Amino acid sequence: MTLFELHDLTFSYGGRPALSHVDAKVQPGSVGLLGPNGAGKTTLIRTLLGLTDPNAGRATVLGVDPQRQAALVRQLVGYMPENEAWFKDLNGFEAVRYAGRLSGLPPAAAIQRAHEVLDYAGLGEARYRPVGEYSTGMKQRVKLAQAIVHGPRLAFLDEPTNGLDPHGRDEMLALITDLGRIGISVVLSTHILGDVERVCSDVLLMVAGEIKHYGPLSAFRKGNDGEYLVGVKAGREALIEALGHEGLYGRADPEDPLLFRVKLEPERVPTLWRVAHHLGLQLRHVEPETLSLETALMRFLSGAS
């Protein structure tokens, strides 16, 4: 079953399109939801939670229509909001237990699950302090605990590492990565591309209310169509020149004298080895070039524009 499906989904705020004829079938796993400000990420999540009524088209979440069965969808999924939000006058444990009860856990199960998930989130004795007194990192942990206490099959996490120090961010990302192990798919909406690189297997890119790309992160990060990064022990220029005679044109890396890039089809990789062997040169590595997510995103956006 898909995580969610969008069919020609359209929604506009006062005439300004926030989602524009969006189509997608998103598979289970951890999905990074990327896009510049105003791209429609939050509107998409709100629509999937049944918090907006689309102008046209429809969506399903785990096979359920959020416009018709919003309560059921919200019971099947968890949501961690971006902003600081907490239940007034409750301590960490009470807040998570209450969130569990609101999500449908029976009373006894809510108590047990609240303790388990707070252990999991790393909130020790602090669970008995009022949430309003927590640090930003602890509030983020409580929000995550509240989102998953009832065992959702899908969790929408909106900027979960906002305001965290590097250590806190590491721990939060480790928790999010671990959610996949226990069978909770994740949709991670964030501006921090490093978080997506660490956690997500797929990426869904939105620009101006449209989905511009959905697919595996590894494919998204691949360099310019079939460009390989080649490292040699010595003799880079000679190898580039010899490859030119074979119709393969290499570009020397401006920063590393032992690296160059060459565009070639996978079946022509043996040619590379043959030419190097012929010249008596030693290849250190040959691999499809992988871009940082930031570079890949910038290239994609500049190409899209």
Added chain:
Amino acid sequence: MSIYVRRFSRYEGKLEPPRGRFRVILLAELRRIFADKWWRRFLFGAAMPAVMMAGWLYLMTTFQEATGAELDFPFFSVLFGWQFSWLGIMQAWFGASMITGDMQTKALSLYFTRPIDATQYLLGKLGATMALALTITWIPSLLVAVVQYSVADHLTFGAFAENVWSITACSMGAAFTTSALILLLSSTGLSARYVGITWLGAFVFLEAIRGILYESTGRSEALDVLSLARLLSGSVEYYFLGASHKLGSVITLWGVGALLTLILRIRLSGFEKARS
């Protein structure tokens, strides 16, 4: 790092159906208020008139000629007068924080992303506020009625049951309308203190307006719609005296409550769902 071993798995048990989820909110609010030491002190104060009147009733029937049975209207009218005053203060103090607290901590986004819609949220908050209101109107009055029945020589069970009905109807009307009004004020997002002051200020202001208009326009009972106190006392007269000309007060009281609830429902729906 946590000292705990992270063993966590998805919950595979059965979840409760979403219908009726408002009870979770209702009970949580009551738990929160009852845990407040100021509520306990307030409750003690609010119970005093009923305790004193029950004691007075006992002493009067024990040491004087009175039977207790003939005391119905003035007796309960005085009691409700006291309890409605406490009700006004209670709503300003405790009712004011019901929604505004959630708005200040942005908890509405936590509610509405769970299987809670605006109606469930409203029912939970309204139910809790009404339960608090009934705690200081219905329960003390009911206890006095029981004392009256136990000490009054000639009070039949039918008359007692009629009293219980009147007490219940008066208390419910007051609890419903005042709760709807304070929740609507609370949904403005102002601080609870400001909401409480606004509530008391509006009460005094409308009383003053009604008084001025009453003197200048020929003392029309239609002006009672401006006065919550008049509506409440009118409903006491209607139920305990059978004053049929006060039926308008009862209908107005419930009508205003229903209208305010409808407005509040629409307002909460706006918080829940974004419109295009």
